[in-house]
Every structure is written in structure tokens, then in C-alpha cells.
Amino acid sequence: MATKGGRQRQQQQQVIQYAGAAIGVLIAGRLFMRIFKAIVGGNSSEFKFVLGLEPSQIVKLAEEVIDKSQRVYDQVASVPLQKVSYSNVIAPLAKLEAEEFALMQSCKLPRLVSISKEARQASSDAEKMLDAHKLKSSMREDVYLVVKAFIDKKITLQPEAQRYVERLVKDCERKGLKMRSEMREEAERLNARIGELCNVFQNNVNEDDSILSFSVGELAGMHPDFLKSLNTGDDGKLKVTLKPFHYFPIMEHCKVRSTRSAIATARYQRCIKENTPILEKVLDLRHKLAHLLGYKNWAEYSLELRMAKKPEKVKEFQERMVQHLTPTALKELKLLQDLKEEEEGDSVVGLEDVLYYIQKAERRMLNLDINDLSQYFPVDTVTSGILRIYEHLYGLKFQEIRKKYVWAEDVREYAVLDAESRKSLGFVYLDLFTREGKYSHACVVPLQPGCDLGNRKSQVPVAALLMNLTKSVSNVPTLLKHSELVTYFHEFGHVMHHVCSRASFARFSGLQVESDFREAPSHMLENWCYERESLKLMSAHWKDPKAEITDSLCNLLKSKRRSFPALRALRNHLFIGSLDLILHTEERVDTELVIRKLYPEVVLGMPMLEGTNLAASTLHLMSGGCDASCYAYLWSEVFAADMFETKFKGNIMNNIVGMEFRNKVLVPGATKDAIQILTDFLGRDPSVDAYLRMNVLNQFDDL
Known part of the structure; x- marks a missing residue:
């Protein structure tokens, strides 16, 4: 012994x-x-x-x-x-x-x-x-x-x-391994070159540090706290970046159209000189590779292992959704035109006007001040509430691991346990605040897959959630806009998908489901950001933790979600999805010309800003796994609406249904086809009807 x-x-x-x-x-x-x-x-x-x-x-x-x-x-x-x-x-x-x-x-x-x-x-x-x-x-x-x-x-x-x-x-x-050796070598060369160019494209976007300068008068309408957060240049003007935490507040609240136009134009011109030729070269190489591998185009190759399977099905889906959404979107646009004529004497709504007048319409229709609303969402309260909701729904326990430093001073680490067995399920890093050089979008990065290692050994999943909140520099805690709360809750849904999955093989862990299903669970979970019961768990006034968000504010937020859904879908999803499909089915395209023609076709005649090419900074067009997949965002929203209405509507804190969702949707990871996961959970084939009921019946017919 x-x-x-x-x-x-x-x-x-x-x-x-x-x-x-x-x-x-x-x-x-x-x-x-x-x-x-x-x-x-x-x-x-x-x-x-x-x-x-x-x-x-x-x-x-x-x-x-x-x-x-x-x-x-x-x-x-x-x-x-x-x-x-x-x-x-x-x-x-x-x-x-x-x-x-x-x-x-x-x-x-x-x-x-x-x-x-x-x-x-x-x-x-x-x-x-x-x-x-x-x-x-x-290879x-x-x-x-x-x-x-x-x-x-x-x-x-x-x-x-x-x-x-x-x-x-x-x-x-x-990859071409059934082909002759000389064809395999060409496929390997093309794949390698595509990878190199995509990395350069992404680095150019990530490292972009463009800054515009505006006087205080040119930023009229912005909240005083926002203005205080801006750096001042030697010329006395305020410096504005093109990052989301500057761009979207200005586009939503700045009263000066020329300022909105300038910052929108600059954002859509990011990396235009260096990335436009890279993008068009990659598109050409992808088409050559697809032909070499025996496919008609890159979209056909890319979609083969996704839910949609064929470009024709994606096109049919997008055309059907445009048909459903356009009548409502026209009514929504008319509201914005009336508001603009009232304020500026000009009823022609441009791209730079949409977010501003949507906010103005919502304030008038709902009497809702977004800045006042943020007082109820201090970041620590929100984080605590998110953890409690996911603990309750999925039968989990989060334990913070106290470390002085991870990779930045504000990063927090949590162990995730099964509440009943106390078994370790995984680890989560929360990296919430913006800083120089950090990736500028919200995302979840899988760091380690959960899977078996053989010999009765296994490894737990690990993920990092990245956001870009602006950290408070005053005695007031960092306060989240409601839109940031929605993003945070959505991204945490991806964390749960990764951590809760129980695949035997790393290849099938969590977020490696088909890319056109990946967003569906998190889209469904966004509903918790509009329901009274869950909102109260994630909120408390920063001056008085006992002061809950009121029922009337919860109701207004729920109403706000229904405002302008059709116009948003056309602008944010169907345009970029249609662009993506064109770029990956047609050969030798002039991306700037395609955008200038396509945008008004999809978005109710609205012109694209002159001299811009948003494709030059759209990472989804280049990122591995996202190419020819931009339709997936709206596609996933349709499935999300069906899951929510069928199982959770009026029942959002029911942990029995939550555990069913965990076990039938999250636990399988990619061990099953997504359509099977959906039908197992729904008990039937999915339908578009719930999405249309939730989004097309606009509540605001007049001001």
C-alpha cells in the first residue's frame, strides 16, 4: 500500500x-x-x-x-x-x-x-x-x-x-480533401489568404480611434453628465469618438442635425480606404473557393451546415418579412416625418434623423425620460439582479471569486454551480467597462469548452462577457441606460448557453450551435427586461436602494418595446441581411454602389449617406462563422418570440419552465440539430406568427 x-x-x-x-x-x-x-x-x-x-x-x-x-x-x-x-x-x-x-x-x-x-x-x-x-x-x-x-x-x-x-x-x-492534390493546394492557399485578410480587416476596425470635435452648442440636447464625460481638446471643443457609447447617445438626443449627420457619416466612413479593397478581395476569394469546392457561390457553401441550408430559403424568408413589415413601417415613418416637419419645417427623414425622432416620438407618446429611468439601474444592482434571475430560472448558484486583478482592475470572476448538486458547472468573467484598446462591442467570448476528456475526466466551460459601459468618475455610481440593461441581459444569456451546455465533445459545446440559432435563446431572454416582476429584481434608485422602479415605468418600458419595431427591423436586420446575401451570392460587386442602391430599396426610399461604405467596418461580414449569416439575427428573433409566447408569457419567473428551457435548449449545445432542439422545447414545429403578433401590431397609431 x-x-x-x-x-x-x-x-x-x-x-x-x-x-x-x-x-x-x-x-x-x-x-x-x-x-x-x-x-x-x-x-x-x-x-x-x-x-x-x-x-x-x-x-x-x-x-x-x-x-x-x-x-x-x-x-x-x-x-x-x-x-x-x-x-x-x-x-x-x-x-x-x-x-x-x-x-x-x-x-x-x-x-x-x-x-x-x-x-x-x-x-x-x-x-x-x-x-x-x-x-x-x-487540410x-x-x-x-x-x-x-x-x-x-x-x-x-x-x-x-x-x-x-x-x-x-x-x-x-x-475543405477540399476529396479533390486532386493541385486543387487541394489551391483551396488551402485561398483559405489562408482569406484568413489573413479577415484578420487585417478586423484589426483595422478594432484599432480605429477616430475623433470628432464639437462645441457645446453643436451638442445641444445632450445630457450634462454626457458632456462632462467628454475630453476637451486644445481648441476648447469636446472630443467625441465613434464608439457606441458616444455614437448612439448623440444620434438619439442631439438636436443639431448637422452634428448627427457628421458623426453618422464619419462612423460609416470608418476604415473605408483600407478595408473596402480588403472586403472586396475577400468576397472575390470566397467565390473562387466556393466554385473550386463545387458550390454555386459562397452563400451556398456557408449555409450548408446552418438551419437555413440554402440561400434561396434565406431570400424567401427576408422577402416575406419585408412584405409583412413594410405597411407598419410606412406608418411609423409617417410619424417621424410629422415630427421632423414640426421641428425643422422639413419632412424628409434621413438616416441621421431616425434614432433622434424615434426618441422624440417615444418621449411624447410615453412621457418617458430615458435619463431619469437610468437612475434605477446602477450597475451593481443590475448585476446582482441578473444573477438572481438566472439562478432562480435555471437552478444555479453564482459565487464570486475575489481577485484583486484579472486582466483589468474592474473584471469580476464567478464560479457557477448547480444549486441542487453543488457541482461546478463553469466560470464566468464580467468585463463591463470601456477602456482604451478594448473591443468596442458587447459580446461573449468562450474561453474553454465544457466537455469530456476521457478516463472519467472532464473540463468545465469558461466564458468572458465584454461590454463597454462608461465608468462613473463622480460619486454617482455607473448608471445603465435601459438599452444597456437589455444588452447585458442578452449577453448573459449567451454566457448561460455556454456554461449550461453538457456536450461530450468540445466541438458541440454551448455556443457552437448553428449560427442562425445562436441568438435565439438570448433574444427570448430580452423579454425579462420589459416585465415588471423581473425589472424590479434588477433595479433600485441609486440614492435609495429601497425605492423600486414603479409599475408605471415598467408598463411604459413594455410599451416602448412595441414602438417602431417594423422600421427598426428593416434598418437593422433586413437591410444588412439582404446586403450580406448579395455580397456572398453575386460576383465582383462594388460594395459602396450596392449599398447606395439597396438601402433605399429596403428602408422605404431613405438614401444612404453620401461618401460612406458601412460594409468597410461591419465585422459580421468578415468574421468567421458570420459570413452569409447576417439574416440570422431576425431569423432568431422569430424563434425567440415563438418560444417566449408558447412557454413563458405571463409566467416569466416559473423555474419549472426555466429548468425545462435549460435542459431542452441549453444543455444539448450543438449535440442536436437546432430544429430538433426547437421542436423538442415547443412540442411542435416553430412558427412566425408569434413574432408578427408581438411586433407588427404597432400600438401608436397617432400622436
């Missing part, structure tokens, strides 16, 4: 061996100590994501990940075709996917969040290395032949394992 000291030494050796397997070659000095602490600290071998890497360590870790990956691929490829088995071919590949994901994300996350420009650059460099390696690995014919030999044996597997093996083969064939 082993002694206690012997057992401890054995356990320590196992942990060190595990770290070596995850990272490849042990990394000396401070980096290894960070990795060792991350792995053994608090959760044994469940946590592989590495924090606090220095710029040189980011690149070093990327190199080690690549080295480890190559060795695994070489080992699998060396298996004789007649000796292939699940244990020597499929299991090593599945384990590699699980283990390397968190380490790759350790290298990639700093590009989005680091306060160090050097770290962001090193992260970008590492991402290029890793993406190039992943592409090269996915290995020797690995494909071994996997194909295994599937040809027709061994009976569990459904998820069978799905994984079939997806491995499908992915290889979609």
Missing part, C-alpha cells in the same frame, strides 16, 4: 504530466508557474485557460500549442488504415480539440481586452499563427484518410460520437 507522502507525490506528478499534455512542452519561469496555478488552483485539472501572459509569453504559448497539435496529428496519421480504432484515431483528435481550445483562447483574448498595446499586437500575431496552423491541420490528407477509414468500418457509436465522426469527415471534405 502506498504511503500518504507517496500518494501526494504521485498526485503531484500526475498534475504536472497533465499540464505537460495540455501545453506541450513545459514553459519555464513565470509562465509555467501561472499555468500550474491556473490548473491546480481551486478546481484541480478543470481549468486550463491562462491569465496574465506577457507579450513574449503569448507567442511562446502559441508555438507550444502548435507543436503539441502537430505531434497529435502526426500520431493519428501514422496509424495503419487496417488498424484504425476509436481509441487511436477519434479519441486523440477529440481530446486535442478540448485541450487546445482554452490555450488558444489564452493567446487570442488579449487582442480584445488587454490594456497593453504590445500585448494586443502579440495576441494578434499569435492568432495569425494559430489560425494558419488550424487551417493547415484541417491534412493523411489524417482525413485515417478518419475516413474508421468511418468506413461502420462501427456502432453513441449518437453524439457518431455525429462527431461524421462532422470530422464533412469538415475535411468541405
Whole structure:
């Protein structure tokens, strides 16, 4: 029998061996100590994501990940075709996917969040290395032949394992591995070039630091607190960035049309010179690659593994929604035209006017002051309320892990437990405040997939929620606009999808569902931001925590949600979805010309701003997995409305239904097709009717 000291030494050796397997070659000095602490600290071998890497360590870790990956691929490829088995071919590949994901994300996350420009650059460099390696690995014919030999044996597997093996083969064939060697080489070259250009495009947008200067008079209508938050230039004017936290408040509240026009034009001109040729080159390369792989266009290739399956189905969906929404949108536009004529003596509503006059109409119709409303949403109260709601609905428990520093001083970390079993389900980072160099949009970044590792070991999911709230510099706490509350609650829904999923394979973890279903759960959860019972849990006046948001304000917010839904859908979803489909089905397009023609066709004759090209800064057109998928936002809203009306309407805090949602929609992750997940939850095929009932019947027929 082993002694206690012997057992401890054995356990320590196992942990060190595990770290070596995850990272490849042990990394000396401070980096290894960070990795060792991350792995053994608090959760044994469940946590592989590495924090606090220095710029040189980011690149070093990327190199080690690549080295480890190559060795695994070489080992699998060396298996004789007649000796292939699940244990020597499929299991090593599945384990590699699980283990390397968190380490790759350790290298990639700093590009989005680091306060160090050097770290962001090193992260970008590492991402290029890793993406190039992943592409090269996915094009290995020797690995494909071994996997194909295994599937040809027709061994009976569990459904998820069978799905994984079939997806491995499908992915290889979609990369061109069934083609002749010279065609495969061309496909690899095209894929590599597309990846390189997409990275440059995204970096240009992320690093854009454009600033406009305005006098106080040119910002008439803006709240005094907003004006105080702006920096002042040497000329005495106030500096305004094009980031969302400056752009949208000005577009909604500034009374000076020339100011709104200037900032809208500047935002839609971002990166126009450098990114327009990149975008059009990528579109051309994608079409060439699609043809090489045997598809009519890139949209047909991209949609093959999504719910929609075919470009024709997307086009049919979008045309149907335009037909449904246009009559109501015309009535909404008439309201804005009347308001503009009343204020300016001009009834022609331009792109730069829409948000301003929507806000003005809502204030008049609802008597709702958005700035007063924010007094009820201090950030800590909102965060606490969001956690309580998700705890109650999904049977969870959040425990904050107190750390002085994560990657920025305001980042907070939580362990997520199952409330009944107290079993660890995952970890969440909340990075809520804007800072220089940070990714400028709200999003959730999966950092580690939840999955099995074999030998009765598993790893828990880890995710980071990024937002860009403006941190208060006064004694007043940071107060959220209601729209920011909605975004926060929506993004936390993605966190829950990632953390609650229980897939055996990393490839099917959480948010790796079809991209045209990914937004549906979070869209459905936005309803909690308009219902009295849940709003009261997320709100309290910052001066008096006992002062709840009033029932009348809750009712007004619910009414506000119904204001201008058709016009918003045309502008925000159907235009960009139609543009995306055109760009990925037609060849050799002039993107600026397409936009100038398409925008008035979709948005009721409204012209696009002269000299702009919003496609040059639209990340969804370039981001992997989002190309030819911009229709998915509205597509998901339709499913979300159906789920909410069928299961939750009038019943939003029912944790029995919440647990059904967790188990039937979130837990499966991507282990099932999305349409099966939907029908399992609804008990029938999904329908568009609930969306139309919720959004097309506009309540505001007159002022």
C-alpha cells in the first residue's frame, strides 16, 4: 500500500504530466508557474485557460500549442488504415480539440481586452499563427484518410460520437480533401489568404480611434453628465469618438442635425480606404473557393451546415418579412416625418434623423425620460439582479471569486454551480467597462469548452462577457441606460448557453450551435427586461436602494418595446441581411454602389449617406462563422418570440419552465440539430406568427 507522502507525490506528478499534455512542452519561469496555478488552483485539472501572459509569453504559448497539435496529428496519421480504432484515431483528435481550445483562447483574448498595446499586437500575431496552423491541420490528407477509414468500418457509436465522426469527415471534405492534390493546394492557399485578410480587416476596425470635435452648442440636447464625460481638446471643443457609447447617445438626443449627420457619416466612413479593397478581395476569394469546392457561390457553401441550408430559403424568408413589415413601417415613418416637419419645417427623414425622432416620438407618446429611468439601474444592482434571475430560472448558484486583478482592475470572476448538486458547472468573467484598446462591442467570448476528456475526466466551460459601459468618475455610481440593461441581459444569456451546455465533445459545446440559432435563446431572454416582476429584481434608485422602479415605468418600458419595431427591423436586420446575401451570392460587386442602391430599396426610399461604405467596418461580414449569416439575427428573433409566447408569457419567473428551457435548449449545445432542439422545447414545429403578433401590431397609431 502506498504511503500518504507517496500518494501526494504521485498526485503531484500526475498534475504536472497533465499540464505537460495540455501545453506541450513545459514553459519555464513565470509562465509555467501561472499555468500550474491556473490548473491546480481551486478546481484541480478543470481549468486550463491562462491569465496574465506577457507579450513574449503569448507567442511562446502559441508555438507550444502548435507543436503539441502537430505531434497529435502526426500520431493519428501514422496509424495503419487496417488498424484504425476509436481509441487511436477519434479519441486523440477529440481530446486535442478540448485541450487546445482554452490555450488558444489564452493567446487570442488579449487582442480584445488587454490594456497593453504590445500585448494586443502579440495576441494578434499569435492568432495569425494559430489560425494558419488550424487551417493547415484541417487540410491534412493523411489524417482525413485515417478518419475516413474508421468511418468506413461502420462501427456502432453513441449518437453524439457518431455525429462527431461524421462532422470530422464533412469538415475535411468541405475543405477540399476529396479533390486532386493541385486543387487541394489551391483551396488551402485561398483559405489562408482569406484568413489573413479577415484578420487585417478586423484589426483595422478594432484599432480605429477616430475623433470628432464639437462645441457645446453643436451638442445641444445632450445630457450634462454626457458632456462632462467628454475630453476637451486644445481648441476648447469636446472630443467625441465613434464608439457606441458616444455614437448612439448623440444620434438619439442631439438636436443639431448637422452634428448627427457628421458623426453618422464619419462612423460609416470608418476604415473605408483600407478595408473596402480588403472586403472586396475577400468576397472575390470566397467565390473562387466556393466554385473550386463545387458550390454555386459562397452563400451556398456557408449555409450548408446552418438551419437555413440554402440561400434561396434565406431570400424567401427576408422577402416575406419585408412584405409583412413594410405597411407598419410606412406608418411609423409617417410619424417621424410629422415630427421632423414640426421641428425643422422639413419632412424628409434621413438616416441621421431616425434614432433622434424615434426618441422624440417615444418621449411624447410615453412621457418617458430615458435619463431619469437610468437612475434605477446602477450597475451593481443590475448585476446582482441578473444573477438572481438566472439562478432562480435555471437552478444555479453564482459565487464570486475575489481577485484583486484579472486582466483589468474592474473584471469580476464567478464560479457557477448547480444549486441542487453543488457541482461546478463553469466560470464566468464580467468585463463591463470601456477602456482604451478594448473591443468596442458587447459580446461573449468562450474561453474553454465544457466537455469530456476521457478516463472519467472532464473540463468545465469558461466564458468572458465584454461590454463597454462608461465608468462613473463622480460619486454617482455607473448608471445603465435601459438599452444597456437589455444588452447585458442578452449577453448573459449567451454566457448561460455556454456554461449550461453538457456536450461530450468540445466541438458541440454551448455556443457552437448553428449560427442562425445562436441568438435565439438570448433574444427570448430580452423579454425579462420589459416585465415588471423581473425589472424590479434588477433595479433600485441609486440614492435609495429601497425605492423600486414603479409599475408605471415598467408598463411604459413594455410599451416602448412595441414602438417602431417594423422600421427598426428593416434598418437593422433586413437591410444588412439582404446586403450580406448579395455580397456572398453575386460576383465582383462594388460594395459602396450596392449599398447606395439597396438601402433605399429596403428602408422605404431613405438614401444612404453620401461618401460612406458601412460594409468597410461591419465585422459580421468578415468574421468567421458570420459570413452569409447576417439574416440570422431576425431569423432568431422569430424563434425567440415563438418560444417566449408558447412557454413563458405571463409566467416569466416559473423555474419549472426555466429548468425545462435549460435542459431542452441549453444543455444539448450543438449535440442536436437546432430544429430538433426547437421542436423538442415547443412540442411542435416553430412558427412566425408569434413574432408578427408581438411586433407588427404597432400600438401608436397617432400622436
